Every structure is written in structure tokens, then in C-alpha cells.
Amino acid sequence: MLTKAFLFDLDGVIVDTAIYHYQAWKRLANELGFDISEEFNERLKGVSRTESLDLILEHGGLSLPDEKKTELATQKNEWYLELVSRMTSDDILPGVATFFAQVRKAGLRTALGSVSKNAPLILERVGMTDAFDAIIDGTKISKGKPDPEVFTKGAAELGVSPSECVVFEDAVAGVEAGKRGGMFVVGIGSPDVLTQADLVAPSLEALTVEEVLAKSNA
Structure with missing residues (x-):
């Protein structure tokens, strides 16, 4: 099927936004009496807020009741939102604007597939809300990646079948979600890490829409 x-x-x-997550988690750890390194923070990428907190508490040798953990997770999110609310279009990654201009020219439909409940706020801050025909965020799904729900819902909202979609993902769990959903997946990052992806590039800046379509329609 042709990509739509x-x-x-x-x-x-x-x-x-990884840096903002790190700053907020680091502040939380510091208030609890220990520290987390950037290296440790790599383990939290693509992991839910609750699981991230569990990993941090384990790292600090702390065991807390669920009520307290809920309070801490909420506090971390408030700090994170403070940082995110200062974002501007300068925070869009290199090559994104050019790539999206090509996407529109090619007449392709677009959807966002993010497990973050803060996705709409971030898009608004960087001025990219209108770049998407559908936005699927953490409030619209019940299962996180690697479950394909976030992408299959995106395809459904766009009125296309999964086999007509290309997914762009930087996380292993996200690549797996796209593949499980029956989609062609472009990994953004390292080919050594994103081994399940059909095509891998370091960033959208390193890709053209023509190149992606040539591979996904082959």
C-alpha cells in the first residue's frame, strides 16, 4: 500500500524535553537527600512517570508509601511544566520545519503519537499545534508504548490503515510499538540501538520526505 x-x-x-525532565527529577532527588547523574537519567527515557519515580527511589535507597509517591510525582510534574512553559519555537529540533514543509507539499496526513499528557502544551509553546491533523497524547490512551495503541489510534483518527503509515520514533519502545502496529518505522537516533527500525537517521534534518517514501513504498 502507498504511504498516506x-x-x-x-x-x-x-x-x-529530556533536559527538563532531568532537571525536575534531579531537584526532587536533591530534596530527598541524594543526587542523580545524567547517566542515570538515560534509564528514565521513554519510561512512565510512576516507573521513573520507583527507579529514582530505589537508586536513593528509599521506600515510600503510595500516597507519598503520588505527591512526589505530582510535584515533579509541576516543576517540569514550569520549565516547559518557557519553551519557544527555538526549542524545535534542527530540520523539523523543513521536513514538515516537505510533508505538506507531498500531501501527506500527520498525527502526533505521544504518551505524554503534556504534549498539547508543548506543541502550543513551540507553535506546532497546526502542523498535525490529529493529536494522540497520554489522555487518549490506556496503554503506553511498546503497546501500539497510540499509533493505531492516530491512524484511525486520520482515516488511514496502519500499513499506510510511517512512524518516526527515537525510543526502542516506540519503534516496537510502531512495528507491532503494522507500520513502517523510521528510527531517529543510532542504528545500534534502534535495531528494529526499517530505516534509521540521526535526525529529521538528515532525511527528506522523498527518501522516506521511496523506502516505505518499496
């Missing part, structure tokens, strides 16, 4: 739609993950593909 491109589905994009947000973080690591369109923008990079």
Missing part, C-alpha cells in the same frame, strides 16, 4: 500518513513521536523527534 506520517505519525511522529514528540520528544526526541520534534523537540527535546
Whole structure:
């Protein structure tokens, strides 16, 4: 089938909010009396807020009741949102604007497929809300990646079949989600890490829409 739609993950593909997550988690750890390194933070990428908190508490040797953990997760999110609310179009990753101009010219449909509940806020801050025909975020799904729900819902909202979609993902779990959904997957990052992807590039800047279509329609 010919490709009709491109589905994009947000973080690591369109923008990079990893630094803000790290700053908020680091602040939380510091308030609890220990620290987390950038190296440790790599383990939290693509992991839910609850699981991230569990990993951090384990790292600090702390065991807390669920009520307290809920409170801490909420606090971290508030700090993160403070940082994210200062984002501007300058935070869009290199090559994204050019790539999206090519996408529109090619007449392709677009959807965002992000497990983040903060995705609409981030898109608004960087001025990219109108770049998407459909936005699937954490409020619209019940299962996180590697479950394909976020992408299959995106395809459904666009009125296309999964086999007519190309997914752009920077995380292993996201690549797996796209593949499980029956889609062609472009990995953004390292080919050594994103081994399941059909095509891998370091960024959207390194790709053209023509190149992606040539591979996905082959």
C-alpha cells in the first residue's frame, strides 16, 4: 500500500524535553537527600512517570508509601511544566520545519503519537499545534508504548490503515510499538540501538520526505 500518513513521536523527534525532565527529577532527588547523574537519567527515557519515580527511589535507597509517591510525582510534574512553559519555537529540533514543509507539499496526513499528557502544551509553546491533523497524547490512551495503541489510534483518527503509515520514533519502545502496529518505522537516533527500525537517521534534518517514501513504498 502507498504511504498516506506520517505519525511522529514528540520528544526526541520534534523537540527535546529530556533536559527538563532531568532537571525536575534531579531537584526532587536533591530534596530527598541524594543526587542523580545524567547517566542515570538515560534509564528514565521513554519510561512512565510512576516507573521513573520507583527507579529514582530505589537508586536513593528509599521506600515510600503510595500516597507519598503520588505527591512526589505530582510535584515533579509541576516543576517540569514550569520549565516547559518557557519553551519557544527555538526549542524545535534542527530540520523539523523543513521536513514538515516537505510533508505538506507531498500531501501527506500527520498525527502526533505521544504518551505524554503534556504534549498539547508543548506543541502550543513551540507553535506546532497546526502542523498535525490529529493529536494522540497520554489522555487518549490506556496503554503506553511498546503497546501500539497510540499509533493505531492516530491512524484511525486520520482515516488511514496502519500499513499506510510511517512512524518516526527515537525510543526502542516506540519503534516496537510502531512495528507491532503494522507500520513502517523510521528510527531517529543510532542504528545500534534502534535495531528494529526499517530505516534509521540521526535526525529529521538528515532525511527528506522523498527518501522516506521511496523506502516505505518499496
